[in-house]
Amino acid sequence: MTVFTGSGxxxxxxxxxxxxxxxxxxxxxxxxxxxxxGTDAIIVAGTTGESSTMTDEEQVDLIKFTVDHIDGRIPVIAGAGINDTRHAIRLSQQAENAGADALLILTPYYNKANHEGLLRHYRAIADSVDIPIIMYEVPGRTGMAMTVDEVVELSEHPNIVGLKDATGNMEFTRAVLERTDDDFAVYSGNDDLNHEIMTLGGKGVISVTANVLPDEVHELCQLHLDGNGQDAAVIDQQLEGINRDLFVEVNPIPVKYLVHKMGYCSLDYRLPLYEPSDEAKKVLDGYLTTLAKNNRD
Incomplete structure (x- = not known):
């Protein structure tokens, strides 16, 4: 099954x-x-949501709050990945009980895993719940990379239905799309590659940029889903600068700064994250006029 299409x-x-x-x-x-x-799905308690500094109770409460408020209007995908399989199973089951529509499960980090351990990690979590799982592959953060063969093998599990691809490796993405079934969804996890991944057949994005420009990211995705990649490319070019500059410092520091400047939250992080440098703020402030206009609209 496909959990969602479009802009998450x-x-x-x-x-x-x-x-x-x-x-x-x-x-x-x-x-x-x-x-x-226009946002098509909410991904809550992920990296951008600073879940690594939350207690389990906070994380599950946040998921439940999201589910209750969204009330079935769009899917809610809950982050529940951690590098201890037993802990990930417990979090996944609690997220399911809180009403999440699906789970986003991160590839093990720091202690990493060998081939067999990686497969057993994902299968153990998938076997423990009755809701779909989207795997999250981000080697720049985890320090390990899944192979195409591993993704293909895991995609055969009935509860593992998709991949958030933040590898930045288009050959990897192309091979995964070619070798998995049509009902296995690949989502772009890098905003600077949203257009390219959807051109190859990705079903949507899990976006940082959508925090501040949800209409534009939704429109880019919808144009692709409607078969109009040419117009989607125009929007992609318009988003090129902000897609880049939202990573002028480590995510989610820059995007939370802009959400704050839009009036939606305080400029507050949990350590070790901290507010952007003055130099980064100057870069980000260059987008405030555009964001203010879109916010009014």
Whole structure:
């Protein structure tokens, strides 16, 4: 099954300034912003949502809040990946019980895994739940890379239905799309490659840029899904600068700064993340006029 097509936002998590608690009032407003501006799925408690600094209780509560507020209007995909398989199983089951439509499961990081361990990790999690799983391959963060053969083998599990591809390796992406069934969804995990991956047959994106420009990312995806890649390329060119500059410092520092400047959250992070440097702020402030106009619209 395909969990969603189109633009999924890897949504930021607002925190209350000084106390660093989750700011649910701001988060609800942010969810409504995405419902009103074309976002096709919410990916909550992922890397962009700073899940690595949350307790399990906070993470599950945030997932449940998202599910309850979205109320079935668009899919909610919950981040539940961690480098301890037993812990990932527990989080995945709690996310399922909280009502998540699907799970985003990260490839093991730091301790990594050999071939057999990687396969057993994903299968053990997939066997433990009754909702679909999207694998998340991001070697720049995990320090290990899945092979095409491993993706193909895991795609045969009935609960493993997709891949968030943040490899930046188009040959890898092309091979995965060629060798997996049509109902196995590949989602772009790099905004600078959204157009290229959807041109190859990707079914959508899991986007950082969609936090601040949801209409544009949705339109790019929808044009591709409608077979109009030429017009999608025009939007992709318009987004080239912000796709790049949202990574002027490590994600999610820049995007949360812009969400803050749009008025949706305080400029608050949990350490070791901290607000952008003055130089980075100057770069990001160059987009404020465009974002303010889109926000009014």
């Amino acid at each position: 936002v890897a949504i930021v998590t607002p925190f209350v300034e000084n106390t660093h608690e989750i700011d649910y009032r701001s988060f609800q407003t942010l969810l409504d912003f995405h419902l009103d501006h």
